[in-house]
Amino acid sequence: MxxxxxxxxxxxxxxxxxxxxxxxxxxxxxxxxxxxxxxxxxxxxxxxxxxxxxxxxxxxxxxxxxxxxxxxxxxxxxxxxxxxxxxxxxxxxxxxxxxxxxxxxxxxxxxxxxxxxxxxxxxxxVLPDVDGLAEWWGRGVAHCPYCDGYEVRDQRLVVLGTGPASVGQAQLIRQWSEHLTYVVHEAPEPTSAERAALEARGIVVEQHRAVRATGAPGPDGEHLAALVLDDGRTVDADAVFTAPExxxxxxxxxxxxxxxxxxxxxxxxxxxxxxxxxxxxxxxxxxxxxxxxxxxxxxxxxxxxxxxxxxxxxxxxxxxxxxxxxxxxxxxxx
Ligand SMILES: Cc1cc2nc3c(=O)[nH]c(=O)nc-3n(C[C@H](O)[C@H](O)[C@H](O)COP(=O)(O)OP(=O)(O)OC[C@H]3O[C@@H](n4cnc5c(N)ncnc54)[C@H](O)[C@@H]3O)c2cc1C
Missing domain, CATH: 3.50.50.60 (FAD/NAD(P)-binding domain)
Known part of the structure; x- marks a missing residue:
């Protein structure tokens, strides 16, 4: 052969x-x-x-x-x-x-x-367990502001907490927009000092879990629009930053x-x-x-x-x- x-x-x-x-x-x-x-x-x-x-x-x-x-x-x-x-x-x-x-x-x-x-x-x-979140991973849900922050600058942003470092992630994301909500979700409750520092920079703190991510139709197709909280309220979100495992x-x-x-x-x-x-x-x-x-x-x-x-x-x-x-x-x- x-x-x-x-x-x-x-x-x-x-x-x-x-x-x-x-x-x-x-x-x-x-x-x-x-x-x-x-x-x-x-x-x-x-x-x-x-x-x-x-x-x-x-x-x-x-x-x-x-x-x-x-x-x-x-x-x-x-x-x-x-x-x-x-x-x-x-x-x-x-x-x-x-x-x-x-x-x-x-x-x-x-x-x-x-x-x-x-x-x-x-x-x-491994993303936080929130209904619908995975669908938006990489197109509205992100982890790295250096990768995706500039494109959503000045928009309505949410940080979805997953752990002790999430407060720091919220303070980081604030660099890209003043319209920022920190949904504590699975992260530890912020200490009074952390809460004061978040609020001092205009970051709204929601001591709640998120239960669902929802979209809305737009000129380029459906886009991420909001997180629904466990008390039924919605937080508008053009983008969500989180820290997957x-x-x-x-x-x-x-x-x-x-x-x-x-x-x-x-x-x-x-x-x-x-x-x-x-x-x-x-x-x-x-x-x-x-x-x-x-x-x-x-x-x-x-x-x-x-x-x-x-x-x-x-x-x-x-x-x-x-x-x-x-x-x-x-x-x-x-
Ligand atoms: C949504 C998202 C957006 C991002 N955006 C940016 C950005 O804008 N800028 C930036 O710098 N970074 C970005 N990143 C980070 C970037 O993805 C990583 O830095 C990069 O992919 C790491 O490269 P890597 O080669 O280590 O791993 P990977 O790119 O993940 O490559 C690993 C490869 O190994 C293969 N593989 C795994 N197991 C096996 C196996 N057993 N046998 C054969 N093949 C296998 C996989 O299939 C894959 O092709 C982003 C990450 C995510 C999740």
């Missing part, structure tokens, strides 16, 4: 890739871009559900402000492919490491062996033996509760790296790109170290 040889910096399926990247969002593609440009054989496996897929435009991304997330990723995939990187649609369900390599298995049963693995699987936002997609990292930190933030900005990585994205598991929201919930698009870039370069350096050691040992043996 003859097999078609793989192009110079790709690997055939039975061969070992220099690196496999799981997750083809901005972090994973940035890692793959660096590796492709370093002439490494890199395979990206992506399930195709980036975190910001709910929104039509991204903001705060220098040089691409207002671009659609889908457009940015399509351009990224093309750039990776232009250096020989391979991007495939696949959901990875398992990962195993041995001394020499990491093997990942996709849901269709295909397995891929690589000298190093970059996990860039992102996170999932970020659930890391770190299953593969945990499966490989990484552990979430339980204390202070780790090196490289890993948060408590996240798998710690160093500034290059190296985890404590040999040959395993991580970048983007999977280990840093705070990372927006540029920060996730930066983390992926560092991880791609880090993997290349680690590969070079292995190659130097192998060459030196080979020469000594000869």
């Amino acid at each position: 003859t097999t078609t040889p793989a192009p110079p910096n790709q690997a055939a399926d039975h061969e070992t890739w220099d690196a496999v990247v799981v997750g083809g969002g901005v972090a994973g593609l940035a890692a793959a871009l660096m590796l492709g440009r370093a002439r490494r054989r890199v395979l990206v496996l992506d399930a195709g559900a980036p975190r910001n897929r709910f929104t039509a435009h991204m903001h705060g991304v220098l040089g691409r402000d207002g671009t659609s997330p889908a457009r940015l990723l399509a351009d990224g995939r093309d750039e990776v492919a232009s250096y020989g990187g391979v991007v495939r649609s696949a959901e990875v369900v398992d990962a195993r490491a041995d001394e020499d390599a990491v093997t990942v298995t996709a849901a269709d049963g295909a397995s891929h062996r690589a000298r190093h693995l970059v996990v860039a699987t992102g996170l999932r936002d 970020p659930r890391s997609g770190d299953d593969l990292l945990l499966r490989l033996g990484a552990e979430r930190s339980d204390g202070a933030a780790g090196p490289g900005g890993a948060l408590p509760g996240a798998v710690p990585v160093d500034m290059l994205g190296r985890t404590t598991v040999p040959r395993v790296w991580a970048a983007g929201n999977v280990v840093a919930a705070y990372a927006n698009v540029p920060v996730a790109i930066a983390a992926g870039t560092m991880a791609g370069a880090g993997v290349n350096h680690a590969l070079i170290e292995e190659e130097v050691a192998a060459a030196t040992a080979g020469r000594a043996a000869a």
Whole structure:
């Protein structure tokens, strides 16, 4: 049987890739871009559900402000492919490491062996349990004012409380509009000092739970219009800011033996509760790296790109170290 040889910096399926990247969002593609440009054989496996897929435009991304997330990723995939990187649609369900390599298995049963693995699987936002809220996620309901605040400046805004940090989120959102209501919902009741500080800046405090988000017809279709409170009143809302619970997609990292930190933030900005990585994205598991929201919930698009870039370069350096050691040992043996 003859097999078609793989192009110079790709690997055939039975061969070992220099690196496999799981997750083809901005972090994973940035890692793959660096590796492709370093002439490494890199395979990206992506399930195709980036975190910001709910929104039509991204903001705060220098040089691409207002671009659609889908457009940015399509351009990224093309750039990776232009250096020989391979991007495939696949959901990875398992990962195993041995001394020499990491093997990942996709849901269709295909397995891929690589000298190093970059996990860039992102996170999932778990929204507060309010009827209808999820329908408006990314188009009226948001978490990040730097991403979406400017577009709703001076409009009727609501902060929907989810925890102790929500009072601070209300004070932050006040920067974008003076028409702001803080619906306490699941957050602790504000202290008298917090309430005084909110009211001093004209923020209306509603010590109630929200039960429903409702829309209204507009010239461009239906848009978010209000939150209904548990006493039956409605609060007009052109936009709602809230803080969903970020659930890391770190299953593969945990499966490989990484552990979430339980204390202070780790090196490289890993948060408590996240798998710690160093500034290059190296985890404590040999040959395993991580970048983007999977280990840093705070990372927006540029920060996730930066983390992926560092991880791609880090993997290349680690590969070079292995190659130097192998060459030196080979020469000594000869
Ligand atoms: C509504 C909304 C709006 C936002 N707007 C902005 C904005 O305007 N500006 C900004 O800078 N940031 C914005 N963000 C944040 C932005 O989404 C993240 O910073 C960015 O997506 C993080 O990139 P990432 O590569 O780490 O993860 P993701 O983009 O989530 O990519 C992870 C990828 O991994 C894949 N994956 C997961 N598990 C597997 C698996 N087991 N096998 C294979 N593939 C897998 C996923 O399908 C996905 O494609 C927004 C977020 C949300 C929720």
